[in-house]
Amino acid sequence: MEIILYVLVGLIAGVVIGRFMLRKLLRNQELAAQNKVKKILKDAENNAEILKKNKLLEAKEKFLQMKAEHEQEVNSKNNALNQRENSVKGKEQSLNQRIENVNRKDQEIENLKKNLEKQLEIARNKQDEVEVLKMQHITKLETIAGMSAEEAKNQLVDSLREEARTKAMIQIKDIVDEAKLTASKEAKKVVIQTIQRTATEAAIENTVSIFNIENDEIKGRVIGREGRNIRALEAATGVEIIVDDTPEAIILSGFDPVRREIARLALHRLVTDGRIHPARIEEVVAKTKKQIDDEIVEIGERTVIDLGIHGLHPELIRMVGRMRYRSSYGQNLLQHSREVANFCATMASELGLNVKLAKRAGLLHDIGKVPDDNPELPHAILGMQLAEKYKEHPEVCNAIGAHHDEIEMTSMISPIVQACDAISGARPGARREVVESYIKRLKELEELALSYPGVEKTFAIQAGRELRVVVESERVSDAQAEILATDISNRIQTEMTYPGQIKVTVIRETRSVSYAK
Numbered sequence: 001m002e003i004i005l006y007v008l009v010g011l012i013a014g015v016v017i018g019r020f021m022l023r024k025l026l027r028n029q030e031l032a033a034q035n036k037v038k039k040i041l042k043d044a045e046n047n048a049e050i051l052k053k054n055k056l057l058e059a060k061e062k063f064l065q066m067k068a069e070h071e072q073e074v075n076s077k078n079n080a081l082n083q084r085e086n087s088v089k090g091k092e093q094s095l096n097q098r099i100e101n102v103n104r105k106d107q108e109i110e111n112l113k114k115n116l117e118k119q120l121e122i123a124r125n126k127q128d129e130v131e132v133l134k135m136q137h138i139t140k141l142e143t144i145a146g147m148s149a150e151e152a153k154n155q156l157v158d159s160l161r162e163e164a165r166t167k168a169m170i171q172i173k174d175i176v177d178e179a180k181l182t183a184s185k186e187a188k189k190v191v192i193q194t195i196q197r198t199a200t201e202a203a204i205e206n207t208v209s210i211f212n213i214e215n216d217e218i219k220g221r222v223i224g225r226e227g228r229n230i231r232a233l234e235a236a237t238g239v240e241i242i243v244d245d246t247p248e249a250i251i252l253s254g255f256d257p258v259r260r261e262i263a264r265l266a267l268h269r270l271v272t273d274g275r276i277h278p279a280r281i282e283e284v285v286a287k288t289k290k291q292i293d294d295e296i297v298e299i300g301e302r303t304v305i306d307l308g309i310h311g312l313h314p315e316l317i318r319m320v321g322r323m324r325y326r327s328s329y330g331q332n333l334l335q336h337s338r339e340v341a342n343f344c345a346t347m348a349s350e351l352g353l354n355v356k357l358a359k360r361a362g363l364l365h366d367i368g369k370v371p372d373d374n375p376e377l378p379h380a381i382l383g384m385q386l387a388e389k390y391k392e393h394p395e396v397c398n399a400i401g402a403h404h405d406e407i408e409m410t411s412m413i414s415p416i417v418q419a420c421d422a423i424s425g426a427r428p429g430a431r432r433e434v435v436e437s438y439i440k441r442l443k444e445l446e447e448l449a450l451s452y453p454g455v456e457k458t459f460a461i462q463a464g465r466e467l468r469v470v471v472e473s474e475r476v477s478d479a480q481a482e483i484l485a486t487d488i489s490n491r492i493q494t495e496m497t498y499p500g501q502i503k504v505t506v507i508r509e510t511r512s513v514s515y516a517k
Helices: 002-145 150-196 216-225 225-235 257-273 277-309 316-326 333-350 355-364 377-390 394-402 414-424 433-450 478-495
Strands: 208-212 239-242 249-253 455-461 466-471 503-508
Touching: 216 225, 216 257, 216 466, 216 478, 225 257, 225 277, 225 455, 225 466, 239 257, 249 257, 257 277, 257 316, 277 316, 277 333, 277 355, 316 333, 316 355, 316 377, 333 355, 333 414, 355 394, 355 414, 377 394, 394 414, 433 455, 433 466, 478 503
Parallel strands: 466 503
Antiparallel strands: 208 249, 239 249, 455 466
């Protein structure tokens, strides 16, 4: 029992001691937790204080920035208001000065009015006195002359009327003579100034181009075996290739400058490349034609830019470029048109007319000479129709159509274009009638052969002494080719006038093409 009692006492004491220790441990943990909470609160308060200070600083900076911007805006508005106020004050001062000037002038006018009224009153009184004296004088004259005042007045009026009529007729005649003389002088002055201010070269086109070569060995390669290369080149370009004894030169003969230029450039490429055979010739000629077409557009664009002409239709620009390869009575058509445009601009400026329209009409006046097709119309009418088609100004269209009097002139620009066209063509050495008629005859020769069915291309060569006709092999047989040559020869004999004789050659070629794949 004692042992049990001791054990119970020991257990109770252990429980009491353990409880006491547990309570102490809990108290220590509670104190540690309170200290930690206090530290966290203190740190939070410190962080909050720092954050508060930072926010206050940011707010102050933003306030200062907004204040500065507001002050700057207020200052700028104040400056603007001050400027407006100064401007208003200046205008007010100017207005006040004008009002003072008006008031002063009103006072002067009022004074003048009063003086005029006084003078009118004096004049009326004097007029009454004059009327009285006049009536007395008339009465005395009637008594002396034995004629009433009305009869004397009528007699005097008749006499004065006859005298005035005679003087008027003399004066009118003098005025008309002086006007004619002055108009003639002014017209000559304008024309002379126009010619002197626009100086250009007088160049005459021909029908032959010379292709220079380094040595005569190249001539054999150009001719080819049995002449096949030269025949292919002539067939592709329509230009006669003359290879004779002329040293280091090949002659290209043809009336069409475009064909001659294509032949010259193609021959240059072939000789430079060294590969000369029919297939290569056709390829090079096709590329050269494309190059010439691009060059025509470039020449047209450069021309209108040089002349300061804007808004021209692309098709009209292309036609302007084609003028480079056309001639008018031996005179280069583009050079002639540029010259006429400058003449028109100068003359319109002298006369006070629209310079831009005059220059535009001068450049386009011969546009009817270079269309792709050649209808049976005068070139002036055709040019006018083209200008109307591409929406040119009515005055420009009328000037184009009337420059050879095909239609009536309806604007002042039309006679200017006509006069400038005559000035450009009348200069010494500018034109040559023989060349133009010769080229016209060659064109008629080619068009005559083209009128037959089955004819693909025609070329007048050897200065018009030979006509080569290329026909389609599918439509024209060998027998029909012989008949065609005879028919064309007979038509040339009956319808055309020409010197010597013309050789008609009909060419029918059959090609078989296949590709190896």
